[in-house]
Amino acid sequence: MNKPGQQASISTHGRDPVDDRELVAAAQRGDRDAFKTLFERYHRRAYALALGVVRHPDDALDVVQEAFIKAHKYLDKFEGNASFYTWLYRIVMNLAIDHLRKHRRVKPVELDETRIEPDSDEPLLPRILGGNPGQALMDKQIRSRIDQALDQLSENHRSVLVMRELEGLSYEEMAQAMSCSKGTIMSRLFHARRNMQKQLLDLLDHPPADLADDVADAPDPANDETPKPARAARSQSR
Amino acid sequence: MSRPSTPSDLELMAHADGEHDDPELAARFDGDADARAKLDAIQQLGELVRGHLELSADDVHDAKFAAMWRRIDGQLVAPATGLWSRVSAWFDRYRSHVITGAISAGAVAALALVLRPGTTDLAAHAIDVRPVAQRAAPEIDSLETPGGSSTVISLADDDSNAAVIWVTPDESDAEEI
Numbered sequence: 001m002n003k004p005g006q007q008a009s010i011s012t013h014g015r016d017p018v019d020d021r022e023l024v025a026a027a028q029r030g031d032r033d034a035f036k037t038l039f040e041r042y043h044r045r046a047y048a049l050a051l052g053v054v055r056h057p058d059d060a061l062d063v064v065q066e067a068f069i070k071a072h073k074y075l076d077k078f079e080g081n082a083s084f085y086t087w088l089y090r091i092v093m094n095l096a097i098d099h100l101r102k103h104r105r106v107k108p109v110e111l112d113e114t115r116i117e118p119d120s121d122e123p124l125l126p127r128i129l130g131g132n133p134g135q136a137l138m139d140k141q142i143r144s145r146i147d148q149a150l151d152q153l154s155e156n157h158r159s160v161l162v163m164r165e166l167e168g169l170s171y172e173e174m175a176q177a178m179s180c181s182k183g184t185i186m187s188r189l190f191h192a193r194r195n196m197q198k199q200l201l202d203l204l205d206h207p208p209a210d211l212a213d214d215v216a217d218a219p220d221p222a223n224d225e226t227p228k229p230a231r232a233a234r235s236q237s238r
Numbered sequence: 239m240s241r242p243s244t245p246s247d248l249e250l251m252a253h254a255d256g257e258h259d260d261p262e263l264a265a266r267f268d269g270d271a272d273a274r275a276k277l278d279a280i281q282q283l284g285e286l287v288r289g290h291l292e293l294s295a296d297d298v299h300d301a302k303f304a305a306m307w308r309r310i311d312g313q314l315v316a317p318a319t320g321l322w323s324r325v326s327a328w329f330d331r332y333r334s335h336v337i338t339g340a341i342s343a344g345a346v347a348a349l350a351l352v353l354r355p356g357t358t359d360l361a362a363h364a365i366d367v368r369p370v371a372q373r374a375a376p377e378i379d380s381l382e383t384p385g386g387s388s389t390v391i392s393l394a395d396d397d398s399n400a401a402v403i404w405v406t407p408d409e410s411d412a413e414e415i
Contacts, residue, residue, distance in 0.1 A: 032314060036307060043303050048295035052287075057298070061306060068310050122278075123247045133285035139291060146290045164255065164285040171257055190251055195284055 022082040028075050039068055042085055046092045051163030053096035055151055063099055067092045089167055093177055100155045149199030157192035160185055252278040
């Protein structure tokens, strides 16, 4: 894989997985295999983030591709203060938001985000599906409804929700990423969650039959051994 | 200022997100069944969104990402390692800045060259404003005139001539007058 003149690549065979920092250092010296390993480690996670924001699979693929090219181009600027993925997700997030701006067809209409009225007539709901989210995600209909609910959110609300739920960013980190105040982030997140709950509300009253059965048969959460729905490696993050 | 008896949903959300590190607030949420239910709902919603997006990423066929890597690999530029390649890479990255800076510096240098003091040939272009008599020596003639003497001072300029006739009466005539 290496081009002539490049240094020998770091091998990950037969020993412990190589630390991201070693891979980055090798990639900075021109080792393409090291960069490919980083790609293989994070491409799906980066895709999930991009998809959550841009909502179209092909657009999300474009964003991820561009993000890795950009990450490699500016690899010498990466100083290792944060993890490689933290650095990568910022690139993905910026490209995804840029993509939305460039391809925006309708100007988003949002509420006045400087006003936070959590005690208004629309508080957070005390429950969603009542069952195990892992089991709920096995249902295509529910996943389709989640897709629709995400589509209904404004770009800003969706971006904040995805950053929080997928990456676990703090309010301060999200405020920096979106160049706004923490108060604005709180407002966006509150309304995003509230709107998602509203969109999924009818699933409370009329859950799909399979899910209703599952919920009825659901084991005690304390002994729940249901496998987690996704395989993305969140443990390697941040 | 006393805290309201019922924590707001915003406080509850911030608590759920780990933004509050307030044991008193946590205790109040623990003692409130509705608040606990809302905290569970926030957590569930997060799991649904995260799980759905991660499953969506898992659904993409490996071949698509393999093709993506080939496209990425085709566009990667090897990082600079030698001194010259580092300089080249630096120039590539800041090419526009370097060119703009060079043009600006050139313009300033040219302006400074034109305007620098003591080098412009002012004598060649300046208008000589000295009196005509100072620019060229006057031609002086003497005339004998009845009752006195006269001096004719001729001043020649580029565009015209001028003459001054100075008459000096004789002393004797002056006395007679």
